[in-house]
Amino acid sequence: MIGLIANESMKIYSRRLTWILLLLLLGITIGASVLGNVNSARAADWRTETEQLVRQYEDRLRIAELSPTLRADAENKLKIANYRLANDVPAPDPDPWTALLSFSGLIETVIVFAIIVGADIVAGEYTAGTMKLLLIRPHSRAAILFSKYIAVLLFAAAMLALLLLCGYAANVLFYGWGDLRATDLFLNGQGQVVQSTVSMQVLKMYGLSLFPIAAYVTFAFAVSTILRSGALAIGISLLIMIVGNSMIEATAKIEGLKYLPFANSDMSLYIFHLPARPEMTLNFSIAVLSAYIAALLLLSWIVFQQRDVSF
Amino acid sequence: MNHMPVVRFERAAKKVGKRTIVHDLSFDIAAGEVFGFLGPNGAGKTTTVRMMVGLIKISRGDIFIKGHSITKSFKQAIRHVGAIVENPDLYNYLTGYQNLKHYARMVPGVTSDRIEEIAETVGLTGRLHDKTKTYSLGMRQRLGIAQALLHRPSLLILDEPTNGLDPAGIHELRGYLKRLAREEDVAVFVSSHLLSEMESMCDRAGVLQNGKLIRIEKVNDLVRGGDKKLVCLTLDPAQAQQARNLMTASNYEVRSEERPGELRIPLRPDEIPAVSQMLMQAGIRIYGIQMREPSLEDKFLEWTEEKK
Numbered sequence: 001m002i003g004l005i006a007n008e009s010m011k012i013y014s015r016r017l018t019w020i021l022l023l024l025l026l027g028i029t030i031g032a033s034v035l036g037n038v039n040s041a042r043a044a045d046w047r048t049e050t051e052q053l054v055r056q057y058e059d060r061l062r063i064a065e066l067s068p069t070l071r072a073d074a075e076n077k078l079k080i081a082n083y084r085l086a087n088d089v090p091a092p093d094p095d096p097w098t099a100l101l102s103f104s105g106l107i108e109t110v111i112v113f114a115i116i117v118g119a120d121i122v123a124g125e126y127t128a129g130t131m132k133l134l135l136i137r138p139h140s141r142a143a144i145l146f147s148k149y150i151a152v153l154l155f156a157a158a159m160l161a162l163l164l165l166c167g168y169a170a171n172v173l174f175y176g177w178g179d180l181r182a183t184d185l186f187l188n189g190q191g192q193v194v195q196s197t198v199s200m201q202v203l204k205m206y207g208l209s210l211f212p213i214a215a216y217v218t219f220a221f222a223v224s225t226i227l228r229s230g231a232l233a234i235g236i237s238l239l240i241m242i243v244g245n246s247m248i249e250a251t252a253k254i255e256g257l258k259y260l261p262f263a264n265s266d267m268s269l270y271i272f273h274l275p276a277r278p279e280m281t282l283n284f285s286i287a288v289l290s291a292y293i294a295a296l297l298l299l300s301w302i303v304f305q306q307r308d309v310s311f
Numbered sequence: 312m313n314h315m316p317v318v319r320f321e322r323a324a325k326k327v328g329k330r331t332i333v334h335d336l337s338f339d340i341a342a343g344e345v346f347g348f349l350g351p352n353g354a355g356k357t358t359t360v361r362m363m364v365g366l367i368k369i370s371r372g373d374i375f376i377k378g379h380s381i382t383k384s385f386k387q388a389i390r391h392v393g394a395i396v397e398n399p400d401l402y403n404y405l406t407g408y409q410n411l412k413h414y415a416r417m418v419p420g421v422t423s424d425r426i427e428e429i430a431e432t433v434g435l436t437g438r439l440h441d442k443t444k445t446y447s448l449g450m451r452q453r454l455g456i457a458q459a460l461l462h463r464p465s466l467l468i469l470d471e472p473t474n475g476l477d478p479a480g481i482h483e484l485r486g487y488l489k490r491l492a493r494e495e496d497v498a499v500f501v502s503s504h505l506l507s508e509m510e511s512m513c514d515r516a517g518v519l520q521n522g523k524l525i526r527i528e529k530v531n532d533l534v535r536g537g538d539k540k541l542v543c544l545t546l547d548p549a550q551a552q553q554a555r556n557l558m559t560a561s562n563y564e565v566r567s568e569e570r571p572g573e574l575r576i577p578l579r580p581d582e583i584p585a586v587s588q589m590l591m592q593a594g595i596r597i598y599g600i601q602m603r604e605p606s607l608e609d610k611f612l613e614w615t616e617e618k619k
Contacts, residue, residue, distance in 0.1 A: 004416070004417065007413050011404075011405070014405050014409065015404050130401070132400065136389055137414070137417040138386040309361070309367065310361060
C-alpha cells in the first residue's frame with residue numbers, strides 16, 4: 001500500500017498543473033497577508049476605539065431585517081467589546097497568529113485546488129488509457145482506488161500546511177515572530193466569553209478544516225470515479241460548493257437542512273461561535289461530514305470494483 | 312520440463328446483455344510457446360485479452376494462469392502475467408525511468424538494477440530519463456514491452472504489438488519474442504489481425520471469427536494444409552481477359568489480378584499441365600507458371616469464406 005501511495009504521489013507531483021496550483025496558493029497567501037497588513041491600523045487609544053465599536057454594533061442590531069448570521073456576528077462582537085471595557089482587556093496587537101485567524105477564507109482556495117487534483121486522479125487514468133496497465137498488477141482494485149484517495153488527501157493536507165507556513169512567514173515580516181502563548185477573548189460553545197490562546201485557536205481552525213476539505217475532495221473523487229470524467233467532476237463539485245455556501249443561511253430557517261453537508265462545512269463558524277443553528281455543535285458537524293465521506297467512498301468502491309474496463 | 316500449461320482456457324465466454332461476444336474458448340498454451348491469436352477487427356480478440364488479465368469479468372467458464380483462476384485468485388494469477396493491452400499507454404508527464412519505477416513498485420522484488428537491465432534489453436538506455444511524451448511510437452512500444460517484462464512473467468500478452476512499428480522494429484520484436492520463449496521459457500500470447508507477421512512469429516495459432524475459435528493449429532500446418540496450391544500465371548496483359556473467360560468457362564476459380572497479366576488460380580498440381588495446354592491451344596502466350604505456398608493471409612480468407 002505504501003508503494004501504491006508513493007506511486008500516486010509521484011504522479012501528482014510530476015505534473016505541471018500541481019506546481020501551478022501550489023505557486024498560485026503561495027501567491028494568494030502572500031497577497032492576503034499584504035492586504036491584511038495594509039488594513040490593520042493600531043489603535044492609539046483602545047478604550048475610545050472599543051466604545052466606538054460598541055455603538056456601531058448596537059446600531060447594526062437595530063436594523064430589523066438583519067440576516068440571522070450577521071445578527072449573531074454583531075451580538076458576539078458586542079459581547080466581547082463590552083467584556084473588554086468592563087474587565088480592562090484590550091485587543092491584542094496584530095501578530096502572525098491573529099492574521100492567520102483572519103484569513104480563514106483561504107481554506108476555500110485549498111478546497112478548490114484539492115478538488116481539481118482529486119477530480120482527475122481516477123478519471124485521468126481512464127482518459128489516458130493507463131488504467132488498464134495499472135489494474136493488471138497483483139493488487140486488489142480496492143488498494144488501487146484507496147491509494148489514490150489517500151494520495152489526494154495527503155496533497156490537500158500539504159497545501160493546508162503550505163498555507164499555514166507561508167501565511168505565518170509572510171506575516172512575520174510585518175509583525176515579528178508573535179507570541180505563541182498570547183491570548184484573546186473568544187466565545188465558547190455556550191456563548192460565554194473565555195480567554196483562549198490565539199495560536200491554539202489557529203491550529204484548531206486549520207486542523208478541523210481537514211474535515212470539510214476531505215468531504216469536498218471525496219465528493220470530487222467519487223464523481224470522477226463513477227462518471228470517469230474529470231471536467232464533469234470539477235464542474236459538479238464547484239457547483240455544489242457555491243450552492244453550499246448559500247445554503248448556510250437557509251439552514252438557519254429550515255431545520256432539516258442541517259443534515260446536509262453544506263452548513264457543516266465551515267469550521268470557522270465554530271471558532272467564532274456562529275453555528276447555522278443554535279443546536280448544531282462541532283461534533284455534530286464532524287459526524288455529518290464523516291457519514292457523507294463514508295457513503296461516497298463506499299459508492300466509489302462498489303462502482304470501481306464492479307466495472308468492466310473495456311476502453 | 313513442467314507439463315502444466317501456463318494458460319488454460321476452460322470454456323471461457325463473455326456475454327454483454329444478450330449478445331455473446333466471445334463463445335466458449337477452450338485451449339492451452341505451454342511454456343516456451345509463441346501463440347498467435349488471429350482474427351479480423353471486431354472478432355473478440357481484445358475482449359479475450361481483457362478477460363485473461365481480469366480487466367473484464369468472465370461471464371461463464373474460467374481462465375487459469377499457472378493453475379490460478381484469474382477470477383478467484385486474481386493476485387496469484389496476475390503475478391505471472393506481463394501485458395500490453397491495446398496501445399502502450401504511458402504516463403506522458405513521467406520519464407521512461409519513472410514509468411518503469413512506477414510498475415516496479417507494484418510487484419515485490421523488482422530492483423532498480425532490474426529496471427536498468429530491462430531498459431538495456433529493449434534498447435532505451437540512452438533516452439530513459441526523458442519524458443515519454445517525447446518518445447516515438449516505436450520507443451513507446453519498447454517501453455511498453457519493458458514494463459510487461461519487468462517482473463519476469465511466465466506469460467507475456469501482447470495485443471496487436473506490431474501496430475505502429477516499422478519493418479525493422481517488427482523484425483526485431485519477432486527475434487526478441489522467439490528468444491524470450493526459447494531461452495526463458497516464457498509463454499507468449501500475441502493477438503493480431505496482420506497474419507503475415509504472425510506467420511513468422513508464432514509456433515501455433517488460433518483463428519477467431521465472430522467470437523468463435525474456428526481453427527487452432529501449428530502455424531506450419533495451418534499454412535500448408537489442403538491439396539490445392541495457389542498457382543500464379545504470368546501472361547500477356549492484353550490476353551488476360553480472354554484467359555480469364557476461358558478458365559471460368561472450365562469451372563476454375565480465378566482470383567483477382569494483383570498486377571496486369573497475372574492470374575492467381577487455386578489448383579491441384581496435377582491440373583497444371585491440362586490448364587497450360589488449354590491456354591496454349593487458345594493462342595495465349597504464357598510467360599511463366601509459378602506454384603506459391605499459400606500465405607496465412609490466403610488461408611485466412613479461405614476459412615472465413617467457408618464459414619459464411
